[in-house]
Amino acid sequence: MTQSYLPSRIHVLAKPTGAICNLACSYCFFLAKQALYPSSRFRMSDEVLENYIRQLIKAHHSPQVTVAWQGGEPTLMGIDFYQRAIEIQEKYRKPGMTFENTMQTNGTLLNGEWCRFFKENNFLIGISIDGPRELHDAYRVDKKGEGTFDRVMQGLRMLQKHDVEYNVLTTVNRVNADYPLEVYRFLRDEAGTDWIQFIPVVERINEDGSTLYQKGETISNRSVQPEQLGSFLSRIFDEWVRNDVGKIFVQTFEASARRWLGMPSGMCVFEETCGTGLALEHNGDLYSCDHFVEPDYLLGNIIDEEISELAASDRQYRFGQNKRDLLPRVCRECDVLFACRGECPKNRFLATADCSQELNYLCEGWKAFFHHIDFPMQILAGLIRRGYPAAEIMRVLALEEAFERAGRNDPCPCDSGRKFKRCHGLRKITRKGR
Ligand code: SF4
Numbered sequence: 472m473t474q475s476y477l478p479s480r481i482h483v484l485a486k487p488t489g490a491i492c493n494l495a496c497s498y499c500f501f502l503a504k505q506a507l508y509p510s511s512r513f514r515m516s517d518e519v520l521e522n523y524i525r526q527l528i529k530a531h532h533s534p535q536v537t538v539a540w541q542g543g544e545p546t547l548m549g550i551d552f553y554q555r556a557i558e559i560q561e562k563y564r565k566p567g568m569t570f571e572n573t574m575q576t577n578g579t580l581l582n583g584e585w586c587r588f589f590k591e592n593n594f595l596i597g598i599s600i601d602g603p604r605e606l607h608d609a610y611r612v613d614k615k616g617e618g619t620f621d622r623v624m625q626g627l628r629m630l631q632k633h634d635v636e637y638n639v640l641t642t643v644n645r646v647n648a649d650y651p652l653e654v655y656r657f658l659r660d661e662a663g664t665d666w667i668q669f670i671p672v673v674e675r676i677n678e679d680g681s682t683l684y685q686k687g688e689t690i691s692n693r694s695v696q697p698e699q700l701g702s703f704l705s706r707i708f709d710e711w712v713r714n715d716v717g718k719i720f721v722q723t724f725e726a727s728a729r730r731w732l733g734m735p736s737g738m739c740v741f742e743e744t745c746g747t748g749l750a751l752e753h754n755g756d757l758y759s760c761d762h763f764v765e766p767d768y769l770l771g772n773i774i775d776e777e778i779s780e781l782a783a784s785d786r787q788y789r790f791g792q793n794k795r796d797l798l799p800r801v802c803r804e805c806d807v808l809f810a811c812r813g814e815c816p817k818n819r820f821l822a823t824a825d826c827s828q829e830l831n832y833l834c835e836g837w838k839a840f841f842h843h844i845d846f847p848m849q850i851l852a853g854l855i856r857r858g859y860p861a862a863e864i865m866r867v868l869a870l871e872e873a874f875e876r877a878g879r880n881d882p883c884p885c886d887s888g889r890k891f892k893r894c895h896g897l898r899k900i901t902r903k904g905r
């Protein structure tokens with residue numbers, strides 16, 4: 472064990488109810504994780520809670536600490552649990568330290584009491600919605616198999632009414648991936664959100680038919696197909712880049728823009744290495760990542776060892792570096808490697824042409840998407856580098872398209888007062904004439 476690898480900021484996703492949820496979304500890989508703890512009550516004890524907060528604070532050398540709650544469904548713990556968590560944060564707070572509590576919820580149990588608590592304690596809430604009713608209800612169902620759209624929308628309206636900070640997480644699955652604009656416009660115009668995270672569903676089927684481990688080369692029929700993902704994101708990007716830059720925050724697009732600017736993307740899947748985002752189970756077991764909650768990636772239990780030791784262990788370091796070190800040659804030679812980085816290792820299970828390495832299942836989709844956005848991203852990055860606001864790209868693209876449409880004798884779209892053929896059209900005509 473060594474301490475030398477501890478980064479200044481680590482991120483721990485805590486699952487106080489383990490995989491337990493009040494719903495039964497068909498594609499949820501978390502639900503299968505109950506099998507890892509056969510006789511558990513799936514409730515985080517006060518002992519684990521206090522150790523978690525104390526150790527998380529100790530492991531931080533930066534003043535801002537994110538305390539992230541996830542599930543299963545974390546609201547099943549009740550408000551008192553999170554009230555205690557806030558008190559413990561105050562108890563161990565270092566001078567100058569601030570906390571941001573985040574929670575990912577299905578939204579169905581939110582009421583006025585929850586929302587007042589979130590508002591008073593500055594929680595950032597992520598709410599899961601897969602699109603308009605028929606798309607959302609395709610997989611997001613309760614234990615009776617009934618759609619949850621109305622209950623989720625009620626939860627969302629409650630958050631909005633109480634002015635709680637929130638964002639929307641939308642999975643991209645086999646069904647809604649064919650309706651990109653319907654999904655995006657619903658989230659923007661009807662749900663009224665301005666912050667959207669898209670997560671592709673990739674479920675691997677294990678030999679016993681379960682989805683418990685990241686093993687097996689077949690995927691479920693709920694999983695998004697690579698070309699679906701590429702076209703889903705590209706079509707939404709086209710709508711966003713012409714209308715919504717600076718107004719609607721789409722995490723994948725923001726991360727891409729940062730890569731075109733040569734900055735860190737802010738999304739682990741597009742980083743060169745991983746290993747700084749760990750997952751804490753209800754009983755104190757700490758895993759390498761939320762996507763690898765399985766025995767091979769169990770680092771230890773925080774009652775026996777400190778989070779800082781486990782996060783800095785050789786094993787965790789190797790887990791993180793493997794993302795880069797095990798990149799197949801096809802990725803290393805890829806023209807969009809700078810943006811994609813081979814995406815998440817959990818999706819790397821396609822045999823490469825020579826069968827010697829593992830390529831990302833979503834490769835085709837990511838490559839198509841990054842190629843599709845290259846031209847506008849180059850313009851966007853150029854504008855930002857020259858000090859213009861990002862939203863300026865919408866005017867540039869509109870002008871570009873007006874030039875494309877303009878006839879020789881039309882007024883030039885640049886408002887010079889000259890005919891197009893005597894102004895910007897001159898270059899176009901000259902270029903074509905060559
Ligand atoms: S394994 Fe995937 S989800 Fe986990 S940190 Fe790495 S890239 Fe992110």
Ligand code: SF4
Binds near residue numbers: 801811831833
């Ligand atoms: S687009 Fe495909 S080949 Fe390129 S880096 Fe991503 S996964 Fe690798």
